[in-house]
Amino acid sequence: MTGGVVFVTGAAGYVGSHCVLELLKSGYDVVGVDNCSNAVIDDETNGLVTNGNKQTGHPLPESLRRVEQIVGKKLKSFYKVDICDEKTIDGIFAANKFDAVIHFAALKAVGESCQIPLAYYRNNVGGTVTLLDIMKRNGVKKFIFSSSATVYGTAEYLPIDEKHPTGRNCTNPYGKTKYFIEEVLKDLSVSEKGWSIASLRYFNPVGAHESGEIGEDPQGVPNNLMPYLCQVAVQRRPYLNVFGNDFKTTDGTGVRDYIHIMDLARGHVVTLSKMLEQNWNGWHVFNLGAGRGYSVLDVIHAFEESTGARVPYKIVDRRLGDIDELWADVQKANDKLNWKAELTLKDMCAHSWKWQSKNPMGYQTCEVIPKKNGTSNGQSTNGINGNGIKTLNGNKN
């Protein structure tokens, strides 16, 4: 089955926007919501967009505007609303008949979660419980949750499969919120018949849509390797910090399982289709990873090779809690969903770079790329026009 109306939270975000693209491409209708706390909205009005006399939602965030352009199909509607705003979300459910919900909306910065844990518990756990309650009231019982390999804590064996214990040694509130929500979902699916719930445990999503029109657009200093690396390559930052080279791995740097964002997005659509087709019952969990690990240096080298960009880096101290290596056993997704990651590390690097070089300041319209002391490291502005000037709305494939 391809078709049906899907309610997508956090639709404007990195994973959300790529998933919306895949959903639209696969014939689903999408009603998206996002509080746009990290989004760029190129709007002049703050109110609802009206279609004749009918309210159809808010202006699109830039990421979703581009998704519509790429696919040549429109979202059914989009609302700028927080998932904790129960009344508004309830209204959206009343006005639509949803076949399923895909839930991406969450705060997601590990470091920040240690500083403001209450906000993480409120938004992530509280927000999800509110959303589930709304679904229950409105008779929508198919739910796909954006979970994370972080629920596994420190790996007791590798590759890590879905039977690995969860919730032990989760070292930060962000990770705990993912674990807590999984427990809520499990309990909910047991408590009442008719729920189909899938928890998709992401490993390390990287890359961008091949067009380079949408991609990861972190606010402030990126927390993850690939966007940081891209910002170094594009000279927004002088060099990449490599946190430790004394891990027990081939080259001493940490090994992780990187998965291309479009493989990940496809994983959601495949899960949704199977869930609807086979009318799943209960709680189902799948690792979404490539099923193999790459070290930080592997990624840097692959990036340099596939893009021609140079990435200066410095080895610095390990971060507290970082583990040697982690990668997924993806057999279950392969068997049950007939899904596996298809895009390569080279693709991840090339597409990340395409996105970053076409959009050095992400979705922000930006006249001038600030020159940091990165230039003192001698790298060139590979891949972007030489004058450091870039306008977002003007870029073309």
Added chain:
Amino acid sequence: MTGGVVFVTGAAGYVGSHCVLELLKSGYDVVGVDNCSNAVIDDETNGLVTNGNKQTGHPLPESLRRVEQIVGKKLKSFYKVDICDEKTIDGIFAANKFDAVIHFAALKAVGESCQIPLAYYRNNVGGTVTLLDIMKRNGVKKFIFSSSATVYGTAEYLPIDEKHPTGRNCTNPYGKTKYFIEEVLKDLSVSEKGWSIASLRYFNPVGAHESGEIGEDPQGVPNNLMPYLCQVAVQRRPYLNVFGNDFKTTDGTGVRDYIHIMDLARGHVVTLSKMLEQNWNGWHVFNLGAGRGYSVLDVIHAFEESTGARVPYKIVDRRLGDIDELWADVQKANDKLNWKAELTLKDMCAHSWKWQSKNPMGYQTCEVIPKKNGTSNGQSTNGINGNGIKTLNGNKN
């Protein structure tokens, strides 16, 4: 230090009301809130009680009305409000200067939590996070949390001390909410200086204030041994179900650590006093138990001996998930709080029975005690007047 204004949530409940009694007796001022979902309110008005021109709160639930009578001191104010009602609670914080918060408000039925887990996660976890956020905004950072030995899951060793792992094998949503909240508290105390947080892990609270004026008043079928046993003795129910006699214990019935409710209440006041006196920092956890176990049959026999009442029982199948035995290591509370349980099993039984026999229908005004088929088991109506008639407001010590 004895003194200070304490905000108590779930003030009208079993543990809450006994704790409010101890707080008042020890010189603290109390502002209580309760959503009264389980409480009896003997009021004619639904609005705020006014004291001259000043709003002072809502009419007292019966349990707290009696607390005031027993102690001869009034609460500062009481509000019938749910802790999830952020705006109202915020207003109460704005109108008062609290030295600390003791948080009892929670849904607490294990079985029900399996049926409606979302309500448990919303009220217990969501409610607590909301409350903590309100405290944070209002600069109140001393917090005592009503936790439970259930966070330990299946005991890996006995007696169980505070270092025992938590959150593993929590078999029901109720227990998980307690565990999740403890994790929130831990993360919060690490994230920001100035928080003093105590998590008090109750074992099995039983008994009542020695006056028999206040006690445990479960709605519907009691989930716990002692109230069920009392309702059998008072002939509200025909017999007691003893769930399994093939546990690995002396007499085959499950062994638990029962703690007298007044010892438990005192434990809160002692914790509060130390917290304020010593200006604790961070997160502190204490077991509150008697430090020894009794079997179900031990309790039945002690009850019959100390009260003269007869308790017919039947051995029935074990309940899923029930463990052989569990009791607390209470050394830490003894060392750090100079607290230990002082009242005996005999006291627990005698006071429970005094409460139950004076108030066979709990706090409800009830003309006639319904006669169940219990009489066919031949037990007498020990301890209550022979005609089965009892009026709540007329009873005296």
